[in-house]
Amino acid sequence: MTSSSSPVDVLVIGAGVTGLHQLMGALDAGLSVKVLEAGHGVGGTWYWNRYPGARFDSESWTYGFLSEEIWREWNWKEQYAGQPEIEEYFNFAVDRLDLRRHIEFGAKVVSVVWDDASCTHTVTTEGGASYNTRFVVAASGNLSVPFIPEIPGRADFRGDQHHTGRWPDGVDLTGKRVAQIGTGSSGVQIVPAVKDQVAQITVYQMNADWVTPLNNGPLSEEERARIQRDYEEIVAVLNNSPSGFEHRSEGLSSTDHDLEQRRAFFEKTWNSRGFRKLTENYIDLTTNPEINREWCEFIADKIRTIVKDPVIAARLTPTDGGYGGRRPPFGTGYYEAYNNPNVDLVSLQETPIVRITPDGIETTEGHREFDVIIWATGWDFGTGALNRLGVRGRDGLALEDHWKSGPLSYLGIMTHGFPNFFFPGGPHGSTGNNPRYSGDQVAWTTQVIVHAREQGVGAVEATEAAEQQWTGRMNESKGLFLESSYFHGANIPGKPVAQLLNPTGRWAMQEVMREDAAAGYPALLMTGQESGQPSAAQGGADDVAGAVRNAIGAHTQAQDAGDAERIASLYLPDAVLALPGSEPLVGLEALRQAFLGWAPTAPQKHLVGNTVVTQVSDDEAHAVSDVVFFQRGESGWSVQVTGRYEDTLRRTADGWRFGRRDVQYTA
Template identity: 45%
Template sequence: MSQTIDTPPAGEQPATTDATGSATAPYDVVIVGAGVTGMYQLLLLRRRGLRVRVVEGGGDVGGTWYWNRYPGARLDSESFTYQYAFDEELLAEWDWAEMFAGQPELLRYFNRVADKHDLRRDIQFGFTVQRLVFDEERNLWEVHERGGEILHATYVIAATGVLSALNFPDIPGLETFEGEWHHTGAWPHEEVALEGKKVVVIGTGATGIQVISEVGKVAEHLTVFQRTPNWAIPLRNRPLSAQEMAEIRADYPALFPRLQRTFSGFMHEADPTTSTSVPREERLAHYEDLYQRPGFAKWQGVYHDVATDETANREYGEFLAGKIRDRVDDPEVAAQLIPTDHLFGTKRVPCETNYFETYNRPNVELVSLKTSPILEYTPRGVRTPDGEIEADVIIIATGFEAFTGALNRIEIRGVDGLLLREKWEYGPLTYMGVQVADFPNFFIMGGPHGKGGHGNSPRCSEKVVEWMADFAAWLVEHDVRRVEADPRAEKEWSEWVYEIASHSLMATANTYVYGDNIPGRPRAYLAYSGSLPDFVQKLHDSRDAGWSGFVLTR
């Protein structure tokens, strides 16, 4: 497949027929989403000569970093690990300003990638997918835009992201609020004035922790509503000097293969030492050393049994609880900020900068949603059992419907009109996280039960996207009109994913990887608890065995 085929212009593209009268499509592939994964998938498919189109609901590239512009939005993976590894020229020229890049720098980076590789010519922005319908007679997908436009493609690849479907708390009356309100996951492009304002923030997850630290500095009064405290750890961000960047750049040839061998694409790996094999004083000294290091060293770099043994975990949790008590002046507030309902690492661990110190400010108040729930929004703010709290601005930092949310909110119909969200009513079923039985020619990058976006996103998606590009090119070259997950392979994979997850400490917590943050949703494991190298190997094993687990129709 060496010939490059120009993609047709945007607009409604009716399916056509070839010389034999068989149905064809103007696009080999339509990719849904122009974030980190979708951009790389586009480039690889284009290089392999496929006719490809990306549709994106936003106004530009960047995905997460296009939408999440709230104050404090920042990486908790080291910047230089969170970039594309394929472009040596860009690696040589791009200097990261900080150890952990903020949203503006990240968006500039992804715009630079799009400019350098002329990606926008194959991306249709402002295209919000409302329906995906599989035409069984012609083996084509109809891609329906909310405004009525329709594209046709032989294959569809969903690169919709793990955290992109906004979750709103079930609180009535938001439409009555006369002030300004924003969800952190859809922050406006223009600056939101918070200085001297009365601000309410709902949520203290990873996003809430970032935004609270910034808003507390400038608001006249900040009221934080917390449902569940989190085991947050210091980020310890700092600028990167020219000398440091030169040293980091010199290590790139070894860095990226090394990251590919880690459990989730991060720099830090678990200490192979069992915590109980060293004296307590030595353990505490080790925890103190980790605590002073940047980023996820305090999560990914602890003794390996902290993630598997409850006793070891509780000792480390008590060490971190002591740090919270040291940093928060009011003992009662400190107690509210120490988790008691879940073990360390059983939920995503947020990184923070002076988060706990924010509660030492006289203008900041912490309110527990368990003892003082928000009953309703009012024209002037929010009402709780204790009365009304006035607000000029309400910030909703309640996260996302993770892994399946973006797909479930699209009407995706496969064989016999089967609706994907109905098939997944009691939990997702997939084969290797990339395909679903009864949904032919439909692939998922970074969805449930796969490693594609679960961890350090570019590192976890890189090899999966490359595998997908090879598979798609092979399918087109061999005139495979229909490819679908074997139901038996899907059943075995899904049962295996659920089984290994049930034995981890994570199964003891209420967390978004089980869908527990969505009221009324059946509890089902949504992520993938295996390692990145093992997952990539399983993809390669399928390829080497002639795409085992997939049913191919030529």
């Protein structure tokens, strides 16, 4: 094993759009940064996905970087750029901003291990290189772990087989008999792109999706001029748009139109570009089952009109959910491709695959011979890449164990028990144009890292209460997509079905970010001391309010965990604890015995917030906080009592410690 030459402030995993955003943000903040990228080029998803027809379905200029320097010097050719142009763009941006020297390619991360004593991570690659860093930002992406189903005989196939997400250079399909398994976004792009090249392509479809036209085209000179002229306005829209797109809904409800007007509106929507079919459709499309059904019937009519074979048309028409239940694919000539005699469709609902043979695929209907199999079977979305990084947090806790029932996060960026570990662009972060959501997360991540450095804090992590609150919001907000979709992990055998997106939307995430920052990050536990600097948690920084809130957060965390010794360690020897209806407890031993005696018959949690800190002197502060106690019963969590904490804390060599806590119940 070899060690890198010197430690860095921030180590970023992944050189896709989120990782490059984080590299730019950290450098702008004056931090030292190293990026480790498993591939041999930049672009992430757009480096690995080289299959025929691969392209954006977000408008090109809305997906990339919002840096004016890059914006002014790059002109997109198409509304929705194809993979070669996308990869060219990322390489241009990296070289124009002189970022490549910070990136190490061919460096697949296999281990990220936290050390409490030094408040650092050791990151190890598959090649044996190791790196020491204080902060790790895992920008490993949601669409980076290809999924291929376990089908008997797959290893025995003598022809070529490729997953769309690991498509190699130089694949020649000319004159080949091709099987494509899967009809999600990638599969919908491939079929029309190769139909005129192959001898035969047989598409194996598990579930039909509501495919609508992308309506791509070249950007006109007028459109390019508008994009350059209106840079500031466009960026303002993208920074504040709930979807992250430059789309502007008219705010129409289906009740604003009669049936004939709705048909005309649907025709206009069908001819609109990309995701506008969701963002600029009727505002009640996803909440009104009747109008969603009417839109689906409109699409079904289109399918029957376009596809000449009524049997194929019926197979291409979904029967298991409305529009938006799964990620909507956008095609270019997809339905039309099935009118070609060399394009066939097999329904795996009707005739499942039995096995892969050395020369083809056998279904319950019979056997077909192929030269090539394309696996357009999707991804281990959300947690797949993160759970494969070998991340170990406090006390050796494995991330995959912490998330064994589904992801737990705060803002889709941090998880409790894993200090100085951030994962923007991961689970619980996005529902829309991903770079805009992850861009918000990168900005917040950078802000937190800078704050920790300025305060001399060694370790930053989400409190358990903040993690539970955010994860609860994600799970309770059902959102648009079916639980059978890959956005809930349902496509991966054995994976827990759990929310992997942020169904509450971008505005809700931005609001929590603003409120947390304005209040001094009460949702974060900041502890320890950065080497060579005084720690706010230890009283060496001017942010007394932040340090006091951190102490209160540590108390809350320890109390919820039932850790009596840890709670006691936060009090002074002569501390006083005043509880309603009883004599005050005086002295550390009395408090410790009381903490040991608190053993509720049912699990309890409490949420502390709205903390107001008043600095009495250099070494003393007073804090008043609202508190809500929760208890879990057979029907779930419920409010047990609400109240208020009044705390007096004093600065010591070991940080701020409680001299007195008065507990009051208000309801």
